[in-house]
Amino acid sequence: MKLRHAIAAVVLIALAATAVLAFQRGGGRRGFRVFQDSDEPLVLPSDANEKNEFNFARLRYTNVRASGMWAARGSWSVDYPKADRQFLMGVRRLTRLNTHSIETVVDLHSDEIFNHPFVYVVEPGHWNLSGTEAAKLREYVERGGFLMTDDFHGTYSWGNFMASLSRAFPDKSVTDIPNDDPIFHVVYGLQDRFQVPGIVNYPFQQTHEYDGFESRWRAVRDSKGRIVVAICHNMDLGDAWEWADHPEYPEKYASLAYRIGINYILYAMTH
């Protein structure tokens, strides 16, 4: 009897946890049903061992809290690796950039990050950089590295994000990027932008998550005025890359996400 009660309690707890998690990101239960990852593991492209000019480096960082469905592998790996690889396919097709076909994971514990002047960070609203990591991030930027952040939403995430960012750049302020900034024109003219939703917003009657009602295009600049940290707040470009091939994901969001990604990379390679 006791055993039956115990099993029932465990099942109930599991169901409740799943329900809470499903509603946690805007109540998109239907999104999870529609946009399910394939069970088939991603196959490495045949040219995955080639050496190329550009490597899409994804930053692995320490989480601010270990809970939620990404607690096990870390928030850094959201959309990984499909978003990265699918985005790189687009970069290859649309530009002359000689890019590696798969992503490279870097962290702030080793010096490998210095081999990659462009680094992408997802869900930085959950990062928790130590003093050492923050110092390395600053050194990385001062040498000429470029950091692009994506997929964090609302006030709470912003606060977490800034807490770590301020450790790296205590003397820098975050400012909005004006529409005429070169980053929005290096390849594509992106003066007219809109919020790119994640899949949790399916069927996309709304595009925001939490209280991140408006997408914010912000940056930290160096002493010469060049953007060194490009902050994409209240949008989910990674989901747009990841699900660009899905019939249910609106093309206009995927298209904008690709264009933003390409512009940001080309900006990083020219400024």
Added chain:
Amino acid sequence: MFELLFKYPAAMFQKGEFVFGRSWPVWLLIAAALAAAAYAGTVAWRARARWSVVPYTPVQRWLRPAILGALGWASIAVLLLMLWQPALSVSSLKPRQNVVAVVVDSSKSMALPGQGTTRIAQARNLLDSGLLADLKARYPVRIYAAGADATRVETPSAIEPVAPVTRLGNSLSQVAAESATLPIGAIVLLTDGSDNARGFDRAALSALKQARIPVHAIGFGPETLPPDIEMLNAGAPARALPGSRIPIVVRIRHSGFDQRQLKLTASSEGKPLATRQITLPASGQLAAENITITAGKAGAMNVQISVEPLGGELSPANNSQSVLVQVEDRKPRILYFEGEPRWELKFIRRAAEEDKTLELASLLRTTQNKFYRQGIASPAELVNGFPSTVEEIFSYDGLIIGSVEAGAFTPTQLSLIKAFADRRGGGVLFLGGRTALSEGAWHTTDVAEMLPVSLSGRKDTFSRNPVKAELTQQGVLHDLTRLDDSPSSNAARWRALPPIADFQQSGPPKPAALVLLEAASAQGRQPLLAVQPFGRGRVALLSTGGTWKWQMLMDARDQSHESFWKQMLRWLVSESRPRIAARVSESVLNDAESLRIDAEVFDPNFLPTSEATVEARITQPGGETALATLQPDPIRPGRYTADFRALAPGAYVAQLSARLGDTEFARDELMFRRQDGVAEAFHPEQDRPLLEHLASQTGGKYWTPATARDLPKEIEFSEAGLSVRELHDLWDSPFAFLLLIGLKAAEWLLRRRWGAV
């Protein structure tokens, strides 16, 4: 003794001409000598029977009659010679009718120590101790003090070593010019030979030779460098860009300070710009040292290079030199065309942004259909892609071709790239890359001619394996690869740099190429950075697109990447010139006044033109201006020259303009400076070779103060002034009689000894 034997002094034999007093023909003398030889031979032949038996050896049988025959013939020959009355024909000055000019060097160098006293005191003592009196006993004497020119004085004591400059050629020419109205028989020059014009010009020497005035030079001062350190010269580029590094090369010689360490300093307006510790080599060896300074703002930069004086030096005044560098008021523009997005472009742009003296415009092919332009001066610039007209491409001073295939250019654009270096005088840098060099089929184009390597034409030459850049011997001292002024520190900094991201094999270097960096790859060491001149410009090959690793893998404070690229960009543009490019023969005139202004003038296609009117408006130290019209060179098209005399010390500014009709189409500005009172401190030892050359060329003689007492006697034999040619018999000289007696006595003694009497 010579005069006792030969009747006359040796100098007469040197000056005179050998003649015969008898009018008998010389052939008769030769015939008589031959007949005498035949007679002597016959007598000897007959006499040989005496020695043709034992105990005489075969050699004795031939040798003894031959020697006796030869002695007999020599006696007859000498007798015949005396019958023809040999004599010396010599021109000699008429006593009391010719003037001897005594010229005493009055320059400051004569105040330097000679033998126990100053050189001028030594000269005065020599004159006062009888030399002048001896001369005066034979000839009227005029005394001159020689500085920049000759000034007549009454007595040697009136000559003080105060002249800031020595121009022996000027002074002697001036004295020689007086021979037109005055019978000058000879010039006696008392000097240390320290001529600031560094030797006689041909005109001065020619004037002396034409007047047939022998110059007897008496040298003062040590013939080798006394204990002293002397900076012989300092060389620097005539022009530099603001903020650029200026390499200065100095040559130093010394005596007596072997292996001594001392400080080499470059300063401007009293402010030290750079300092280096140097070690002097062994005495007699030249030390060539480098010191690098940073150019200041636009304008003339007067740089003093000096080594610290050491105790015991003859003169510390020759421890420094000046150079004048014109810091240009121009902002050269460089066009960087990159065929694909590469990190190299970002980091080159960042390095260029650190340099406010130049501008980098870049054109990047981002997609199949798009270019991204940066650093453009106007919205229209490069809007149609890479320039396709002369006007467009020649508006830049430097060009960088990145990873882009040759097929991306039209034939016109390819020829413009070549003309850019060849005619425009710009610098072109080719980078390695995925579609660069042989991978981009550049070897099939005429542009391959301008590369400092011979492209192999092979494919698969590009690899993204990291390779280490290694400095070559030539690279250690080259401006392009100088990360540190000290060669050893420079090499250490290069060793500390991380490997570059990629490398492209190019090909073997061409004969005129300098390989500054090599890539240490699995295939061995291959050219990584090579440079060579091409036409009026210069070309570099950097066979990689991966130097950005020097920035990302080094501490953010390290400036190696920035320094390398800033130097590279400046190197590319440093030789590019506007349509008029002027220069002066010397930017610093040390106690000199003559200089030449040269200009090269080009039409809009940068082809030399001789159609222009070229003028230089020169602002002089006093503020007044002089106008010099440059004349076209009849042989070299586009070259114009003018001679100018800087009459006063100070700074000069020349503004050149080139006009076609009334339309001015090009301007240039250059600066030069005259400084006086400097040259006398240099070359403190006696220049004996110069004085010997002067004396031998004019028919005079070099004398030391110790031998000069014989000078008054020898001075007599001169063709200058009022001279008479006289015959002096030689047949009755004691030597001739002694020779005759000697020959006969020898013959008689040998005959006695050999039993032939």
